[in-house]
Amino acid sequence: MAEIEMGQNLKSLNDAIAQANRSGFQKHHVFVLDIMGSPGSGKTTLLENILPVLTKELRIFVIEGDLATQNDAERIRKTGVKAAQINTNGACHLDARMIQSEIEQLDLSAIDLLIIENVGNLVCPISYDLGEDLRLVILSTPEGEDKPLKYPPAMLHTDAVVITKTDLAPYVDVNIETMKTYIHQINPKVQILEVGKCNGIYAANAVITYLEEKIAARKG
Amino acid sequence: MAEIEMGQNLKSLNDAIAQANRSGFQKHHVFVLDIMGSPGSGKTTLLENILPVLTKELRIFVIEGDLATQNDAERIRKTGVKAAQINTNGACHLDARMIQSEIEQLDLSAIDLLIIENVGNLVCPISYDLGEDLRLVILSTPEGEDKPLKYPPAMLHTDAVVITKTDLAPYVDVNIETMKTYIHQINPKVQILEVGKCNGIYAANAVITYLEEKIAARKG
Numbered sequence: 013m014a015e016i017e018m019g020q021n022l023k024s025l026n027d028a029i030a031q032a033n034r035s036g037f038q039k040h041h042v043f044v045l046d047i048m049g050s051p052g053s054g055k056t057t058l059l060e061n062i063l064p065v066l067t068k069e070l071r072i073f074v075i076e077g078d079l080a081t082q083n084d085a086e087r088i089r090k091t092g093v094k095a096a097q098i099n100t101n102g103a104c105h106l107d108a109r110m111i112q113s114e115i116e117q118l119d120l121s122a123i124d125l126l127i128i129e130n131v132g133n134l135v136c137p138i139s140y141d142l143g144e145d146l147r148l149v150i151l152s153t154p155e156g157e158d159k160p161l162k163y164p165p166a167m168l169h170t171d172a173v174v175i176t177k178t179d180l181a182p183y184v185d186v187n188i189e190t191m192k193t194y195i196h197q198i199n200p201k202v203q204i205l206e207v208g209k210c211n212g213i214y215a216a217n218a219v220i221t222y223l224e225e226k227i228a229a230r231k232g
Numbered sequence: 233m234a235e236i237e238m239g240q241n242l243k244s245l246n247d248a249i250a251q252a253n254r255s256g257f258q259k260h261h262v263f264v265l266d267i268m269g270s271p272g273s274g275k276t277t278l279l280e281n282i283l284p285v286l287t288k289e290l291r292i293f294v295i296e297g298d299l300a301t302q303n304d305a306e307r308i309r310k311t312g313v314k315a316a317q318i319n320t321n322g323a324c325h326l327d328a329r330m331i332q333s334e335i336e337q338l339d340l341s342a343i344d345l346l347i348i349e350n351v352g353n354l355v356c357p358i359s360y361d362l363g364e365d366l367r368l369v370i371l372s373t374p375e376g377e378d379k380p381l382k383y384p385p386a387m388l389h390t391d392a393v394v395i396t397k398t399d400l401a402p403y404v405d406v407n408i409e410t411m412k413t414y415i416h417q418i419n420p421k422v423q424i425l426e427v428g429k430c431n432g433i434y435a436a437n438a439v440i441t442y443l444e445e446k447i448a449a450r451k452g
């Protein structure tokens with residue numbers, strides 16, 4: 013019983029800080045995106061491919077979350093977009109306080125779009141509000157078409173599911189239509205977007221258009 | 233401070249139950265394997281391929297851990313091996329008490345090898361002792377060659393790392409030798425095993441031989 017109360021207290025504390033983060037973002041008109049998914053699902057690769065387009069219209073900053081290494085922040089900086097790296101030293105998700113500490117060092121009035129790439133994990137990050145406006149859950153075809161059924165919270169608590177590595181589907185015996193059916197079985201309302209290499213080029217138009225629409229809707 | 237103490241108390245409680253599980257296993261000469269890795273890394277597929285061989289010599293039982301669904305236990309039963317499914321209903325790992333509840337329903341004297349397939353997660357399961365003799369961490373090539381550096385605890389607290397889907401490496405721009413170098417950079421002593429499709433056949437000999445040796449060493 014004590015365990016449950018402690019869990020609820022920590023959750024309430026996180027939610028309160030997330031709400032404070034959200035107020036700060038709204039005050040400065042910063043749109044905040046939280047990207048979640050398993051290790052290697054293709055979160056950073058997706059960013060590498062959408063940032064060069066999005067950065068033409070928007071002032072973007074990326075916060076990368078990982079247990080260890082600066083690898084992902086370095087990958088993002090190579091696209092010309094500024095990035096910071098949070099190392100959780102073992103924790104399986106980012107929390108609102110980590111984001112709070114990070115944004116205290118930023119000039120939010122100089123940012124239109126803040127992208128948070130969470131720790132690679134299909135379970136833990138889902139239950140932590142960071143103060144974001146929009147969530148994307150990334151699911152790659154090599155993970156297998158039954159994963160939506162096995163990880164329901166990730167399908168339920170997101171605005172969109174991005175299926176990545178669609179070009180690998182035939183090599184990993186995955187039927188993308190079946191994967192989509194399973195996603196909608198858990199969450200009939202969630203938007204599904206598909207990205208992958210097409211004739212050697214990474215095609216991420218679906219995600220770019222989706223984000224542009226969501227950001228425009230928020231402004232309008 | 234209260235949070236940390238609570239965490240340590242829960243950890244101590246888990247370790248005490250794990251130790252009780254271990255005593256029960258030793259009393260009945262049950263060798264216990266804990267398999268961990270990300271969603272879709274190929275844990276169940278590995279089992280589907282090694283069980284038909286191992287079951288010729290050993291009486292095996294498999295415990296499957298997942299947030300939801302009975303899918304994996306059903307896949308295991310199709311190989312002719314008995315299996316039970318634990319649904320964690322949101323928890324990102326199995327704990328020693330879940331295993332304790334499960335083994336209370338089993339006749340341990342009729343089991344030589346108990347295999348526990350943990351919840352798909354490269355972070356949470358690592359810090360929970362279940363009472364096992366041996367740990368395997370599964371890492372698939374589509375997850376990317378840098379993952380050992382980004383998830384050090386998973387590399388440190390295992391007996392062996394199994395690289396799966398080696399046949400997909402060229403399609404996902406992964407150099408297996410680099411991946412192995414990174415694994416050994418974090419844990420120079422860990423054993424690395426490789427499995428994947430070879431001419432259309434899933435080759436898992438490395439894992440079968442490794443397990444047979446470990447089980448024989450324990451008996452001898």
